[in-house]
Amino acid sequence: MYAKVNDAELYYELLGDPEDPTIISLHGGPGISDHSKGKQAFEPLTDQYSLLVYDHRGCGDSSLTPPxxxxxxxKDADALRETLELGDVVLIGGSYGGFITQEYASRFPEHLNGFVLRDTAPTSEYEENAWENARSKWPQLREMDLGVPKITWDEFSRVMEGDVNSDxxxxxxxxxxxPLYAPSLEAFDEAAAEAAAEATESRNFHHETHNVMFTEAYPNMDYRDALTEIREPALVTVGRHDWITPPSASKEIADRLPDAELVIFERSGHSPNLDQQEQYLHRVREFLASIEHGGDE
Structure with missing residues (x-):
């Protein structure tokens, strides 16, 4: 379905019983990702909760409407919440969606019961760690036959720097x-390669969205001071082997938030919500239950 929000047409799906408390999943990767992974990861929660998944503007099936x-x-997330009359919500934001969740929590705390962050960072300064991790893996990535296209360091760099030429x-x-997003390159097997290929083929790629967000928004992002003022409860989660937003970034977030718990998933890469889905959902359910009962005493 589509909703007109702030002059953009946003594709969304509202799953579960609308009378249940609502979770909104915010996807990462501007211009790369869409609602599908959030749906895959969190649809099991619809036995108790209503789940909203959607594509940000310039992403997936939503309109290519700047800014x-x-x-x-x-602002779009809150306007969509209001348009669909969802009331107060819990946000789950992963990767770049975690940046948007931090932005939302600092702007619209009155509509937030709590939030979950997954494999994200409080500032763009952690990008240096990502480059170092990629360099350490690069020779092996180039040598191994992992069933994915062989890319050059220059191509990788231009994606990281927001300088992509075409969709x-x-x-x-x-x-x-x-393969970089897996717990290890060795863990990226034939099944993972097939899943990556299927996911790639099913997505709409929008390089211009990515370029804008990674040359204008991301380099100037810094939520470190804002985090100290957020009073809503948070669950901060990360995979131990995340190459792009390392556990140290999540630790800094949890340390700065007044009411937060950090959970590191030891057998996961960038997506513990899928790498260790059963354990991840169990921990999320515990967090959601603590919110419903007024928090841990």
């Missing part, structure tokens, strides 16, 4: 980067 910024994405290039290079 693209963290502020605009947070086709964006799709191919991101497919080639997929």
């Amino acid at each position: 693209y910024s963290n502020e605009q994405y947070a 086709e290039e964006f799709e191919r290079v991101f497919h080639g980067m997929a």
